[in-house]
Amino acid sequence: MQRKGPSTGNRDNARDRITACAVREFMEKGFTGASLRAIASSADVTTGAIYGYFPSKEALFDAIVGPAGDELFNRYVAAQENFYDLPLESQTFDGMQAYERGLVHEMLDFVYDHRDEFLLIFAKSTGTAWENYIERFIDVEEESTHRYTRVMREQGIAISDLSQTTSRILSSMFFRGYFEPLLVDMPREEAHEFIADYERFFHAGYLVLMDPDFRPLTQ
Known part of the structure; x- marks a missing residue:
């Protein structure tokens, strides 16, 4: 008699157990310190069974965080493009702030909906490609800042340039602070209040720096 292999339901159940146990292991020990052997033991499978689903520890980590991580970034990129598809009269500083105000809260809800990821x-991603995840957002934001300057000038609006270094640092500061509520376990409602203030703070600062009449204080 031919021996039957594991049913699809059993395979899916084993995969779910592996990923659930992996989340706990990665959360406790980080990617570098996590052990596939410990994950296998917790999931009641062999280490070889894990390799049947995931070719490496990093592939397992990627399978857990990739869907949410890629979705958030793709939403952010799409939102940037959608802004430049708006009528030109909506691409003013005030129009940008109104657009960003909705975007930052939508993104925050998505992050909190996928808290573990x-x-x-x-x-916990040191040792994987995900440890540089935030750089993706910084790259897009930096380019968008310079793109906005070009668009405004094409419309005859005077606007000051930000140096590449300044733009990069400000973009980095924004996104590192933006995700901080999650890292300090701030409740979602409080995080929304913080993000509302945070967005206004940065928008006001950019208004000053991009004002052609602004003259920085010198010693």
Whole structure:
């Protein structure tokens, strides 16, 4: 008699157990310290069974965080493009702030809806490609800042340039602070209040720096 292999239901159940146990292991020990042997033991499977689903420890980590991580970034990129598809009269500083105000809260809800995945990305991903995840957002934001300057000038609006270094540092500061509520376990409602203030703070600063009449204080 031919021996039957594991049913699809059993295979899916084993895969779910592996990923659930992996989340706990990665959360406790980080990617580098996590052990496939410990994950296998917790999931009641062999280490070889894990390799049947995931070719490496990093592939397992990627399978856990990748869907949410990629979705958030793709949403952010799409939102940037959508802004430049708006009528030109909506691309003013005030229009940008109104647009960003909605975007930052939508993104925050997505992050909190996928709390474990983003905690793993931002706090436990050293040793994987995900440890540089935030740089993706910084790259897009930096380019968008310079793109906005070009668009405004094409419309005859005077606007000051930000140096590449300044733009990069400000973009980095924004995104590192933006994800901080999650890392300090701030409740979602409080995080929304913080993000509302945070967005206004940065928008006001950019207004000053991009004002052609602004003259920085010198010693």
